[in-house]
Amino acid sequence: MGKVNKRNKRSKNVSKQVQEIQSSKFQLLLKQIDECVIPNDKLSILNQINNMILQNTGKNTIVLKDCKQLINIIMNKLITDNNTTIKLDSVGILRNVILLITQSQWETENLIDFIWNEKKMWQVLKNGMDNTEISLNNLIEKSDSSIKQEEQEMLFDYIDNLLNILTLVLTSTNENSSEEDVSPLMIDFLNSGNLEDTCNFLLKNFEYCLNGKNKRSYKILNANLEFLYQFATQSLQFLEYLFNQVPNLLEIIKNLKLSAENKMFNILLIGLNIQINELESNNSANFLSYFKEIIQNLEGIDYNVENNKLEAITDSRSNKNVNILEISLDLIIANLENIGTKIEEQKLNIKTPEYEELFTNTLPDFFSQIFEQFQTIKDADSLTIRLLLCWNNYILATGNLVYSSENIIKSLLPTLEITNENSSSFLTSYRLATLITLVGSNVENFIQLLIKYGNKLVKINEVNTADHCNSFIEQIMTLYLKDSSDTESRMIILTTLSVFIKISSENLANITKFFLSLVHIEKDETLLIAIFYKVFETFGLDEQDIKEDSSVKFNKIQLDNVYEKLQIQSKLSEISSNISQLKNVITDKNKMKELNNNLSSFLQYKLYN
Structure with missing residues (x-):
């Protein structure tokens, strides 16, 4: 174990060294672009900066302060440069560095807020949209052949970047937010006149793309549709706005x-x-x-x-x-x-x-x-x-x-299928959640599936009993005890086992025994409480409950026999007498008080039932 820890520590040190080297290279390029005055040299440095950003997106080898410094240089200098190519390229790099930020493991909310408010990002985007509309009007009035292809492509990329920046900034949410959360910036945007300006910009883009004299530009069409799709996905309010305020834009989409x-x-x-x-x-x-x-x-x-x-x-x-x-x-x-x-x-x-x-x-x-x-x-x-x-x-x-x-x-x-090779906690949680849905659709059919296909769903160790159902349950128990299993995965495992506990008195005994063993080793507050309540829920069933629940395949006599055989009353009574020991794990006083009350009530109930 010590060797593993040393090796992990060494890996972290190497990773930190790589990050420092990458950051130093990036800092040197930032210094060069900040001081450079020759347009061609600027473009060359910008190209190097952009390549570093693309290569490091999602890897965190360019650090937060590097990104903030680059944004300052772009917003304060490059975006107002006299050279048109530098202006356009800097907007593309700005998009890429914002993408790097949103894909990082940093706390991005404050930085995104800084970009939007302190750096006045909307004004930059609005100026870009206004200038673009002038260019598109020229293209609409003239034939495409009279404008250089290279200039057209630069314009199309610029439109794509403007809409991408707006989407990235406004749809980014804190990592701890739920999927349903909409960023505060987006809420403000949806309730401002900025949304009307943006929709007018989209209409101008569509006018150019769908005008009979011009060749369709899928770069612009895709940029428009991606913006609309991302916003509509994030906010019902945005879709309602299209229906009520911009029906002509909605009709364009429906007729594509x-x-x-x-x-x-x-x-x-x-x-x-x-x-x-x-x-x-x-x-x-x-x-x-x-x-x-x-x-x-x-x-x-x-x-x-x-x-x-x-x-x-x-x-x-x-x-x-x-x-x-x-x-x-x-x-x-x-x-x-x-x-x-x-x-x-x-x-x-x-x-x-x-x-x-x-x-x-x-x-x-x-x-x-x-x-x-x-x-x-x-x-x-x-x-x-x-x-x-x-x-x-x-x-x-x-x-x-x-x-x-x-x-x-x-x-x-x-x-x-869950194996040692693919059992990362991230994926395992989703596999188990889908597995529960499958089991829940019909437990009897699922057991028949196990009998027919053998233990093909979880392959964590060499467990292979003659009974495929028992084998599956043991694999699930093993998965719970794995170091790689996180709280969410373990909670889903508890739910899975609770479904199988009802299938037979044998399962009732084996899974309850497993739950009781966890009471003494589980160090997670949420899971420990859940384990107790699983036991209360199962053995709190009376004869009428069992008759009314068709998924329960044991009777009240079998339930009581398991309760006595496993000495659950005496084990829980001992825990109740030494309840202070649980406080080492359950630190929330209200949860501890509630558990203690429920434990006492359960023990009292079982004395007479």
Whole structure:
């Protein structure tokens, strides 16, 4: 153990040294750009700065103070430079450094607030939009051929960067915020006149792109749609604003057609249409067409970054094809959730040939193919999580259907499998959550699945009992005890075991015994309290409770026998007598008082029941 700790410490030291070296190189470039007066030299230094940012995004080898210093130089000097190319390039670098900040592990909220308020970012963006509109008007009035292609491309990149900066700044939230949280900056923006100015800018962009005399620029169209998609995803208020205040912009979006040549444009347009459809008419007939469009749009895409090296270097968002896949999976998650809601409201019947084909073949085959392709994608954890959420919503929407087809099960099992190689706590939590959904859809069918396929779901150690259900439970218990399991994963494991505790008196005994062993070793307050309440909940069942709950497969006599055999009354009584020992773990006084009261009440109840 000591050697491992020393090696980890040495790795951290090496990492710190690398960070210091990278920061020193970056500082030297910042000093050079700050002092340089020759335009060509400035452009060369800016190119070096940009490359360092792209190479270090997400790695934290460029430190926070470097980013803040670069932002100051860009905002105070470069963005007002007399050289147009320097102005435009500096905006692109500004976007990339903001992207680096939002993808870092830093506390970004204060820095984003600094960029927006102290550096008056909106005024910079507004000036850029005004100047761009003048340029677009010139392009609309003239034929594209009269303007140099290089100048057009610089303008298109500039528009893309302006909208990207606005999106990154306003949609970034604190790492501890929930997914539903909208940043305070965005709330202020949505309630200001700045939103109207931005929508007018989008309208001008669309006017240029869709004007019959001009060639479509997907760079601008994608920038527009990405802005609209990100904002609509973050805020229902934004979508309502489009409906009520800018109906002409909404009509443009609704009248756009899918492209045969640009997959990013397609997926952003599909995403917007899903959100508009949900708010506008709740037309369930579109669900099937959205799935078809999403899956067709992904055909023929290569997700391997190695095959897209040039794109990965030139675009700070790295592999655009992976980005398209991420958005596609997000849309499938949302579409399945919408279907589930309609089924609950009895507004949708999925017992039709079209839906049967979708759920039995189309989606399982697609999920299986995508999972295989993940093996070629570097750092595919976020994609795997999205796929697990797809499966989770699929199971919730279809219920027992998941067990009805060999094709579905064979597509699902590899995605759920937990091994020593892939059991990072981050992914394990999502695998376990989806597993619980699968078990919850039909416990008896899940047990039959275990019997048929063996212990293929959790492979942490060599446990392989003759009973596949027992083997699975032991693997889950082992997973709880692993160092890599975090609080969230362990809580999900407790929930999983609570489901299996009901299946037989044997499970009741084995899992309860495991819970009691955890009482003496668990050092997490939340988990320790949860363990006690699992025991109270299980053994607090009376005869009527057991009869009314069809998932419970033991009777009251068996419940009482396990309670006596494991000497639960005496063990909990001893804990109650020495309750102060729990205070070392449970530091919240109110929670400790509540647990103590419930423990006393439970013991008193069991004396007479």
